[in-house]
Amino acid sequence: MTQANMTTFSSMGDFLKERMVTTDIVCPTHGCNLVSAFDREPICMECIKIEKDKLEREMIERASAEYYKKNTYNWLGMHSIFLDETLKHATFDSYQATDDETELNKQLALNIARRYYKGANNNTIFTGKAGTGKSHLSMAMLQVVNEHSDPYRKCLFVSLDELMRRIKDSFNNKQSYYTEQRMIDLLTEADLLVLDDLGAETGAVTTDRTATDFTTRTLYAIINGRMNKPTIITTNLNSKDMAKMYDSKLISRMFRGAEGHVIKFEKTNDKRRTIEF
Ligand SMILES: Nc1ncnc2c1ncn2[C@@H]1O[C@H](COP(=O)(O)OP(=O)(O)OP(=O)(O)O)[C@@H](O)[C@H]1O
Ligand SMILES: [Mg+2]
Ligand SMILES: [Zn+2]
Structure with missing residues (x-):
């Protein structure tokens, strides 16, 4: 992103918000509307959060299992x-x-x-x-x-x-x-x-x-x-x-x-x- 088009947005957050479109598609698990960013495939923010937490947990579990084995x-x-x-x-x-x-x-x-x-x-x-x-x-x-x-x-x-x-x-x-x-x-x-x-x-x-x-x-x-x-x-x-x-x-x-x-x-x-x- 150039300095020129950065100045057209008050902040990075605004810039991202501008690029995120709430669609009519509803997440069957969470009942919320999916969001599409940068014209990509729509995603459920709740599903993403759960997946991220799961990955984090798995990483911590792996690290502690490795420490325990050592x-x-x-x-x-x-x-x-x-x-x-x-x-x-x-x-x-x-x-x-x-x-x-x-x-x-x-x-x-x-x-x-x-x-x-x-x-x-x-x-x-x-x-x-x-x-x-x-x-x-x-x-x-x-x-x-x-x-x-x-x-x-x-x-x-x-x-x-x-x-x-x-x-x-x-x-x-x-x-x-x-x-x-x-x-x-x-x-x-x-x-x-x-x-x-x-x-x-x-x-x-x-x-x-x-x-x-x-x-x-x-x-x-x-x-x-x-x-x-x-x-x-x-x-x-x-x-x-x-x-x-x-x-x-x-x-x-x-x-x-x-x-x-x-x-x-x-x-x-x-x-x-x-x-x-
Ligand atoms: N039945 C066997 N088969 C294969 N290798 C053996 C056997 N018995 C002893 N060895 C080998 O012979 C060597 C001497 O054995 P070991 O050190 O276990 O004897 P030890 O009874 O502990 O003797 P020490 O009383 O002198 O300590 C080792 O390298 C061991 O791997
Ligand atoms: Mg011996
Ligand atoms: Zn979901």
Whole structure:
């Protein structure tokens, strides 16, 4: 529109009004007359308003669904802490049952995972020899729960050893993201948590009282914060070893609801041992 013809109208509103013609056609829904602007097809202003409100609502719903998914479903990929990165993609499909024990344990793990996504809140313990697939199966359980939970659940895999290392590192590095409190909050907030390789975090520091106290304190805060939420623990320790390493209150909380949910590897071969010498 040129300056010249703008001046022939007192305002933009007047200009638009001039171009809008009320027709004799009536909206069957609203009973009002349709309006034609700029000689275009007549429209009902009420219908347009309703359509605009609907689009706006849908946009808000989509945005909030995306935010919700990011804050639940995406946790597993975003916040998990791995020592062994290959575990990121561990699934039931990629777990090969090579004998009776692996076959049984794979089935047990899958059954428990199914109960988790339906809301069970007992803890599960994987125990036994190294390289038998404890971490692999626990991650596979998280993947299943993450995919099938409705509503979504916050699933999290955390290598305890690596977690403790990062927290300790944060004591001397003020820029670190992995502060003790932030990590405790993260692990407490997860709806389903894998604490991977319990016991490994104490291995190098058994003679260091402070570090052991620190480990106990951190574990305590996590386990206490998860009294009503399920935790899957993987470990090479048996219950006797655990009793030597951790205090009894902590152990009894880690074993909460774990009766019938202890998955043992006693016979399976170490899948990492491919080199003979
Ligand atoms: N049955 C299996 N089928 C396919 N891959 C397997 C199987 N068992 C183990 N693996 C693979 O072997 C590697 C070691 O397994 P995993 O880390 O789960 O062992 P682990 O029992 O947790 O050992 P550790 O006690 O040392 O932590 C992983 O890369 C895992 O994906
Ligand atoms: Mg492991
Ligand atoms: Zn209408």
